[in-house]
């Protein structure tokens with residue numbers, strides 16, 4: 466056993482399914498999965514039912530999160546067709562503004578470029594705009610943001626073309642950051658998952674895409690799971706929704722890459738702690754940490770704490786296990802047991818909330 470202590474890990478891209486999708490995940494089950502995966506903070510996406518797009522829906526989501534969360538959390542607001550401008554007043558209470566410009570689960574997709582520009586213009590400059598865009602829409606939104614000096618964060622960059630677009634924008638001096646998911650680093654179209662289970666947005670890339678992501682590690686600011694739980698019945702059904710659960714497998718997979726020499730522990734800390742806290746302006750706390758046993762060898766279990774009840778990484782041999790998570794001095798997870806109860810997690814933007 467060889468224990469390494471990491472600072473509090475932050476996953477800037479998760480989907481908890483409340484309100485409206487409790488059979489897929491709740492704040493209680495999703496943050497139990499976060500703790501089991503070694504995370505102490507998660508930032509949750511707004512494509513719930515209803516979507517989080519205004520003050521009333523933010524209040525509903527924030528109340529559910531406050532009641533259920535076992536780790537700290539933040540909530541994104543969704544950019545809609547009619548809320549550019551108005552949504553900016555809520556910026557300080559949110560993790561950031563999420564703009565869906567690509568194909569996704571839910572009804573937050575924006576296909577009108579005038580609306581993209583309205584949001585990029587109106588959202589406060591010092592708050593994060595996180596963008597789901599691929600290919601030509603990524604190119605367009607980079608140009609729009611660059612022309613007005615608006616910083617953007619690009620979600621789940623997944624292929625060789627898109628990581629090159631981000632790299633080139635960084636080279637030009639644009640304030641652009643990005644995240645990459647473990648599933649795009651460790652899986653590709655050749656992985657035999659079965660058609661419904663393989664559905665995810667962005668889609669899994671080719672082996673060359675996967676290699677390109679690894680070759681551009683220096684361009685990747687954050688790792689983020691895009692934990693997108695759907696039930697197995699849905700994934701194996703007639704109209705499988707896209708998304709993989711990812712909270713419980715990210716760290717073991719990345720620690721295995723450390724063991725194999727393709728990554729360092731410092732690379733993980735940089736992308737799951739340092740850059741997320743810098744980009745999203747999140748508090749860091751020396752009494753919050755995660756301990757991992759970097760020697761533990763085992764196979765990833767078929768399911769864990771997440772209500773989704775499956776993982777695309779079942780039976781994958783890994784080296785590296787989460788043994789303890791401590792949040793603000795309190796043990797939240799230890800030796801396979803979730804200790805923190807629902808409601809113990811804090812909203813990382815709480816100071817901005819009207820109480």
Ligand code: NCD
Nearest residue numbers: 480569570665666693707708
């Ligand atoms: C996400 C979901 O299920 O909410 N699915 C996915 O494949 N990543 C939606 C999204 O992040 O686009």
Ligand code: ZN
Nearest residue numbers: 478510691693
């Ligand atoms: Zn997502």
